Amino acid sequence: MSSSTPQHNRLRSRVACEPCRERKRKCDGASPCNTCVRYAYDCHYPQSGRKRKAAALSADRTSPAAEHSPSTPTDQKAQNRIQSLEANSGSAFVRKMALGIDPANAPRLRLFAWNVFLGSRKSNHTPMSRSIIQIISWPEMEELASIYFAKVDPCYGFVDRQSLERRMRTHWSNSNTETGAFEAVICGVAALGLLFSRRNVIDAELDLVETAKRILEQSMSVHPSLDIVTAWVLRVAYMRMTAPAHASWMASCMLMHTLEAAGIHSTHVLDWSSAGESGQALTPEIRKRILGVAQHLNIWMSFDIGRSRVHLQTLDFDLPAPREGSYTTELLELLPHSENLNPDKSVDVLDLKNSLATIVERHHSAPPSVLAQCNLTLLLCRRLRTLNFHFQGSLLNQVLSVTARGIQAAQDLLDDCAPWHHVVNVPFQIICILLALDTPAAIAQLNDGIKTLSNIQLVYPTDAAKEALSTACLLIHLHRKRKEADLKTLSEIVSTYSPSVLFDQQFATQPQNINDWSSHTWLESLPEMPDLQTFDIDRFLNGSSEWSLPGDWTQGL
Template sequence: MSSSTPQHNRLRSRVACEPCRERKRKCDGGFPCSTCVRYAYDCHYPQSSRKRKAAAISDRERTSPMTEHSPPSPTDQEAQNRIESLEANSGSAFVRKMALGIDPANAPRLRLFAWNVFLGSRKSNHTPTSRSVIQILSWPEMEELVTIYFTKVDPCYGFVDRRSLERRIRAHWTSDSTETSSFEAVMCGVAALGLLFSRRNVIDAELDLVETAKRILEQSMSVHPSLDIVTAWVLRVAYMRMTAPAHASWMSSCMLMHSLEAAGIHSTHVLNWSADESGQTLTPEIRKRILGVSQHLNIWMSFDIGRSRVHLQTLDFDLPAPREGSYTTEILELLPHSENLNPDKNVDVLDLKNSLSTIVQRQHTAPPSILAQCNLTLLLCRRLRTLNFHFQGSLLNQVLSVTARGIQAAQDLLDDCAPWHHVVNVPFQIICILLALDTPAAIAQLTDGVKTLSNIQLVYPTDAAKEALSTACLLIHLHRKRKEADLRTLSDIVSTYSPSVLFDQQSATQPQHVTDWSSNTWLDTLPEMPDLQTFDIDRFLNGSSEWSIPGDWTQTL
């Protein structure tokens, strides 16, 4: 053939990664290779091929024009830091790790203890049916549930305009229409939360309301989300956070964040409407509140179960203005501190300590807001404990003050028939932190924490509440066993090596020609020490010649 004929030689990588080798796919030898990047495989190479892989990567770096702009791959230390952050952010992982440190044989298995009171058990034998809200509730019942919602739920999650809602509900009932619309999902969400916060036991109407809202939201996924759809999503996620299992709730919170993005609510640069197809205007204040509550729910669900949160690329968020009778802004002020705890961020001990000092000094007014403050405090404590930080002094006292207020706030909400997810979650996590702190003041709070958990399982006798109480008692039992083992070791040391015991043993084998010490032990011969508070023991143990003896001691000496 002529030398001018182009030669098409097949470019073959020197070594293929394991995922490409197993799936018999073409591998370019990169790390990660393009195939693994495309299909989200875990790109890795056989141990024996490390040198060849390094050579392949080196060749690729020399030939690729984009090498100098490519982001560096995470190091082993960065990966380990991320894992530790995930474990510290997740209360269940922290509980498991703490229990393994106390008694590996009897530690509870890894699961979300006390994530909410129900964990999917708020059900009955009734089969939920999707139908019009007018067929589920009467007008007086709807009025009552709207009042309950704005009395108990809206002050904490205030993102619904009450005047507009009541006006539209009245118009909907007047029209006597049985056709479902996106606004029906909003009404169902409000009514379902009203029933949750007014009845300890579920009724058939609540299940039908939840099912109706679910069907409407699922059918709306193929169209551009309206303000009613986004509002209904927030209501559904809030309801699920208090009643449903963790995985389903987290998935719904992710759907909520994607709905915000699709609607353009996440950014003022994207948003370009004055009203949706139903004629509802999205005011800047309502937009801030919807976006803030949605972020709060998604971030904390992700932290709790150790999964990724939804990051919106062009997020534009400002705090809403405070309003009388509402503490939504008070809770949303915690968002910047929560976002700084993402596992992909490197936060050192000093940053965590400063954040904790800021949080514990905040003044939160209402029980749900106090529990939110306490929950963030507990997370910061878990992160610091992971870094072997020792709590002491005023910071320890402030942390214990927040935990004490958290226990009391949970009891207050229990008395008010307000089953917020923190009602059982925060007392349980407080008990875990108190055991980890292991100071006399911390141990003294355990009684109040366990008593609150006991009251919760009496009011809401669900499997989740009973498991939270039994697991807390198990952790305390394991902690006590370790303390008893330490006490036995110390007692054995004293009984074996105490000078008085050694002298008794010598006296039994030697002639009685020495002074009789049987009536006065070696401790009795020491001078009285009436004022240990003024004695500088550190200087004494360090051999300083300048330490001063308390005045009462010199008299006895």
């Protein structure tokens, strides 16, 4: 069938290649098949008639003209997009890197350490949707709101504190037991307050999350108010730190569509009266902060799991003004750099290198913001690695400086009982990048990264945290095995072909020529060589006078 002819029915292969059969993946029967091409498997078929049949099926699906023609620009664009998706996704990078080290023992493709809990922050309690007044008391709500504004709001600052506290007092004083849009907001604030103050979940937290979820689901049939939009942002932020990746990404897409339905995405279509009818005024600053945090969440979730982000038409977004005690603007300043990494955009090595140089030079003041900077740095490093870029010099040192600060920031947040989603994700991805860089300075940081992951699984002993630690140790073990195999090969070469061995072979026939070797070995007689990290071999081979061989060395060659 010609490649230009649309295919309405899914083609099935009569036989699967060996890697797809072992991993129980769908195989298209090509040689190599698309699955093996994408995941860098060694595509091969059983030594039987099946291989010839698979090749015949593949030939039937390709026209003779297309078989000998080069790939079209459309095909190349699609391939580039796949490479960008895989480079943006930390899990795909981990899988591909492990396959390069040891294909037989590489971990399977999955989202390692996406957050600390991955859906495990729950108990045997069945969540109940009810009024927040029946779930927690007013003193408890005051305390949880204080925790929220102390730990969450400085990073995700999109809630007006004075307005919220005034409306909370009114809500409790009137003993209003009916749930509404505002209750979804305070349920979200209280749930995040519990998440950032208790290592283990309590029944009240699950009830708060369930109540907010029910209110938001019921609101889909009406025009969304500012309270509904605010409650959606709070819910998505909570899910990013606790829930599995797919459910969180779906919620972030719903949030973006809710913003569009409310008109908050554009100043030209915004219905200011309906947006502010809930009692909280939608100021230009609040609008910028809501829109910025929502974009931040949706973009990075789509990057992490290799899915599409929601692009809103006529999007009007400007950075909010900085305010004392908050670093939301600092976080949102990374948005333009993040959007440039969309898989649909074509970026070359120079663009990525310039972006990386800009990001590593930035100063981020608080641990959550430092982790966001580090996460973007790691993504840029992954993209550059796919283009075979070699890190060296000051850029490499700056990258390692950012990763060191990221490891320390994760430990600081752990000590503060602040389980941001990057607390476990960034240290794990740092370890992967350090192994990929494979320089002495990078390897030296591995101990701090593993130590932080170990501390995380001690404080939050979840399956996700334990899996992150065990997978990181597995990657280091595979890396060590490869190093040991290389060292063995080098040792065998030196022991077989070194001058001392050749000299020993000549000793039997010419023993009188060994007087000069009796006191020291051949290695000890060699002059000191320059450091290989700073030695420019190209200049040496081109006859540069900046570094010349000592006379004793050249005489011994």
